[in-house]
Amino acid sequence: YQRRVRGKQWYQRRVRDLYCRMTVVYGADWLLVSGLEEGTSQITKKTKDENQKFVWNFPIEVTLKSTNLHGWPRLVISVYGLDSFGRDVVRGYGCALFPLTSGHHSMKIPMFVPESTSLLQKFTSWLLGTRPEFVDPKFVAQSEGREVTRVRSQGSVTISCNVMSKDLAKAGYSVNSQQKCGS
Numbered sequence: 001y002q003r004r005v006r007g008k009q010w011y012q013r014r015v016r017d018l019y020c021r022m023t024v025v026y027g028a029d030w031l032l033v034s035g036l037e038e039g040t041s042q043i044t045k046k047t048k049d050e051n052q053k054f055v056w057n058f059p060i061e062v063t064l065k066s067t068n069l070h071g072w073p074r075l076v077i078s079v080y081g082l083d084s085f086g087r088d089v090v091r092g093y094g095c096a097l098f099p100l101t102s103g104h105h106s107m108k109i110p111m112f113v114p115e116s117t118s119l120l121q122k123f124t125s126w127l128l129g130t131r132p133e134f135v136d137p138k139f140v141a142q143s144e145g146r147e148v149t150r151v152r153s154q155g156s157v158t159i160s161c162n163v164m165s166k167d168l169a170k171a172g173y174s175v176n177s178q179q180k181c182g183s
Contacts, residue, residue: 015046015081015091016045016046016081017043017044017045017081017082018043018044018054018079018080018081018091019040019041019042019043019044019056019079019080019081020040020041020056020058020077020078020079020080020157021038021039021040021041021077021078021080021137022038022039022040022041022058022060022075022076022077022078023037023038023075023076023078023137023138023141024037024038024060024062024064024073024074024075024076025073025074025075025076025095025138025141026064026066026071026072026073026074027066027070027071027072028071029066029067029068029070029071030064030065030066030071030073031064031065031066032062032063032064033063033064033065034061034062034063035060035061035062035063036060036062037062039058039060041056041058042056042058044056067171068171069171069173072097072098072100073097073098074095074096074097074098074141075095075096075098075109075159076093076094076095076137076138076140076141077092077093077094077095077109077111077157077159078090078092078093078137079091079092079093079094079111079157083129083131085129087129089131089133090113090131090133090134091111091113091154092111092112092113092154092155092157093111093112093113093114093134093137093140094109094110094111094112094140094156094157095109095140095141096109096159098161098163099161099163100165101163101165102163102164102165103162103163104160104161104162105160105161105162105163106158106159106160106161107158107159107161108156108157108158109156109157109158109159110153110156111153111154111155111156111157112151112152112153112154113131113132113133113151113152113154114132114133114134114149114150114151115132115150115151115152116132116150117150
């Protein structure tokens with residue numbers, strides 16, 4: 001099973017420099033054959049055209065194998081940048097399942113940031129300059145505990161990936177090759 005994520009784009013106003021961290025999350029029945037589970041991109045600046053996108057040329061090559069589809073791999077994206085005081089702060093989290101079908105896919109992943117739950121926490125956060133963030137970015141790939149988390153939408157990341165799958169039919173799975181991926 002191979003995936004290669006090539007370019008990422010993310011949009012936000014009033015931000016000049018961003019970088020992203022990627023993590024591949026998968027179930028207990030999956031095995032990492034080659035590649036890295038985590039990686040960090042370069043810092044990029046906003047494009048100077050009217051779209052003002054951030055583009056990372058951040059190739060990721062991962063090979064996984066499994067005997068069943070339970071715990072299908074997900075890509076977790078965490079985007080970071082500097083605030084007005086030069087501190088490294090989270091600008092967004094997002095997560096998407098890797099496509100089921102072989103071929104080239106483009107996925108638009110909605111990004112979000114956690115929010116303080118009370119006015120006192122918001123004021124303290126503003127006063128100290130510390131924004132809420134998850135201790136473990138893999139949290140966004142899980143369903144447990146997410147129902148009590150407050151978040152705010154924060155742009156999107158577009159990922160271009162090439163997927164190769166092998167022997168799904170031997171395992172008894174039928175996947176339509178015309179299926180489109182994305183959100």
